[in-house]
Amino acid sequence: MESRTGEGGSVDLDGTRLEEMSPEPLLTRDYETRPSLVYERLRQRHGPVAPVDLLGVPAWLVLGYREAFDVLQDDDGWPKGLERWRARSEGRVPGDWPLGPSLEVNHVLIQGGPGYQPLRTAWDMALKPFQDPRHPQAKRLKAAVTAYADELITLVGQAGGTGLADLSAQFARPLPLMVASHLLGFPGSQGDDALMDMWRVLDAGPDAEPALERLLATLAELAAAKREKPGDDFPSYLLAAHPDLSLDELARELFMLLGMTSDHVGILVSNTVVEVISGEGGVRASLSAGLVRESMNRVVMRKPPLVNFVPRFAAKDTPLGNYTIREGDPVWVSSAAAHADPLFSDNVCPSTTVSTRAHLSWGAGRRQCPARELASTVAAVGVGRLFERFSHLDLALPVDQLPWRSSPFMRGLRSLPVRYELSPVPERRRAPDAAPETAETVIPDPSARQRSSLWRYLTELIRVGR
Ligand code: HEM
Known part of the structure; x- marks a missing residue:
């Protein structure tokens, strides 16, 4: 198994599958009060893409600006559509998952x-x-x-x-x-x-x-x-x-x-x-x-x-950040975390009233708002x-x-x-x-x-x- 030192630590590149990782929960009290701290902690530990637990269901959270942009721009490599979700078709998403009702209504988003x-x-x-x-x-x-x-x-x-x-x-x-x-x-x-x-x-x-x-x-x-x-x-x-x-x-x-x-x-x-x-x-x-x-x-x-976008799914096994995302794994782009990425935030002058056009708040690529x-x-x-x-x-x-x-x-x-x-x-x-x-x-x-x-x-x- 290959490993690489990410921002803040050594992480597995190919070895571990998402379903075997027992990632830490995203939606904690810290997330409610100081979400930027949570994103930074994840970035330190995992680099630009981190495994997280979303109310009992594992998913990848994209924290890096460049990685977020790449995923949003490449709709063929990272398509939407819950039918692509491997864990869901294998019956590993609980029927009473709290996010189910908002994701299972099949509309354009x-x-x-x-x-x-x-x-x-x-x-x-x-x-x-x-x-x-x-x-x-x-x-x-x-x-x-x-x-x-x-x-x-x-x-x-x-x-x-x-x-x-x-x-x-x-x-x-x-x-x-x-x-x-x-x-x-x-x-x-x-x-x-x-x-x-x-x-x-x-x-x-x-x-x-x-x-x-x-x-x-x-x-x-x-x-x-x-x-x-x-x-x-x-x-x-x-x-x-x-x-x-x-x-x-x-x-x-x-x-x-x-x-x-x-x-x-x-x-x-x-x-x-x-x-x-x-x-x-x-x-x-x-x-x-x-x-x-x-x-x-x-x-x-x-x-x-919209701090985290609705999920996309890897069309095939694809390296992203320090991990390989397996076909059918869910990937959530976090615009809030991507905007806090120094690659983005260091290039935006906070005191200016002239805003950058590079931000992701309306999405990017063909599925933009x-x-x-x-x-x-x-x-x-x-x-x-x-x-x-x-x-x-x-x-x-x-x-x-x-x-x-x-x-x-x-x-x-x-x-x-x-x-x-x-x-x-x-x-x-x-x-x-x-x-x-x-x-x-x-x-x-x-x-x-x-x-x-x-x-x-x-x-x-x-x-x-x-
Ligand atoms: C402040 C208000 C709004 C914000 C910040 C916002 C932001 C976004 C973002 C970030 C996406 C992309 C999500 C993704 O890539 O997964 C999106 C998609 C979308 N938004 Fe908005 N939106 C806003 C208001 C609206 C309103 C008022 C409507 C309808 C009248 C709307 C209709 C849509 C639709 C239909 C999509 C799906 C596009 C697609 O997948 O092709 N949005 N929005």
Whole structure:
């Protein structure tokens, strides 16, 4: 057996198989509180690729920037698709593995094989109207985000012109949910009640399972309605681009859109707010110069919302880092660890507001995020609106005491407590380049909104906060 001295130790090159290694658990208390320490420890011990235990299932974690980039660029050598997972086909992945439910829903993010490419092409086509700045749908989306942000800020302000608020629960989480409802083409606020189930699913509490059932049933109904009567919305565009999709398949893609939008965009909004309030380089002072988006780019690089990507599998025995990865072994690329690799971090100047384009926060290669522009626009418009409507916004806790929540896939703030002061005159502003639409056209029935369970929940937060 050959051995090589990696960064911090001598490791086996070919001898040991993943299933024989009893690797250390990744998801420890340290991972929750100081993930960078965990990544560094693994890097010291194993080099750029480390065996880890993911809640009882062994996997390879890619920590090195170069190795992560290589895996993401080489979709033939490291394809997705759970059917390639040797341990799973040999019955070594427990039926009740906690990560099973999120990976076994077969949608575009997880899927490999021949069905993937037509599906990805359809996604690109269906998202295009929302992402092409000249398209009326993109302008309408900006108008909608502006109007939703204004609604939420006005609701926060009902507790008084100055006060305390949790901008995660009261702004960063609900805003993307409202945007998802808009993209999905739910009439009025009708979707709000069902969409709140997405939070129950993401929070993985005791009511997660019935919430998932209700949500999938609602999305299946929506899929059927859009097939029957197409509209100007994502489900109808996806069906037009991929007419062979069954209603069940369409519902799964809508579930994927909802999950990505509500969780990841919410995390990006919160992180950008923190960066602007506490950021180095006087970012807040330069906000009027239109640097919200640049701060957001910097945040997405320094604190990637998706910290570990969904698994890929070695197509054949392949050396990576200091190990040989066997055909069918699962490989998880960690963007958070790759960004902490000195090869990457030493080349990014932390004080600059100009971000590098080499980061992996949106993925890389042909499976890169297709919704980058959409997600960035929603976050930038929402955060921009916050800093226009609030004349003062300060963290109510020191930045290093803000509470974080981590899952195997994402890392975001649990809450974002702030002290605020509203600007004296709440001017109603159209988003730059937005269609000449009014809040009334994007929020057609405000009274229905007030009856929705999302609104009742948000109103309750104000009452409790008083
Ligand atoms: C801040 C928000 C977001 C971040 C940071 C993000 C990040 C990512 C990353 C890193 C990947 C690649 C994962 C991998 O290679 O395994 C990805 C894929 C994907 N994202 Fe996003 N995303 C965000 C928002 C969204 C939204 C809002 C949507 C939908 C509207 C979306 C749709 C997708 C899809 C469909 C894929 C799969 C692409 C493929 O496998 O071909 N993302 N995203």
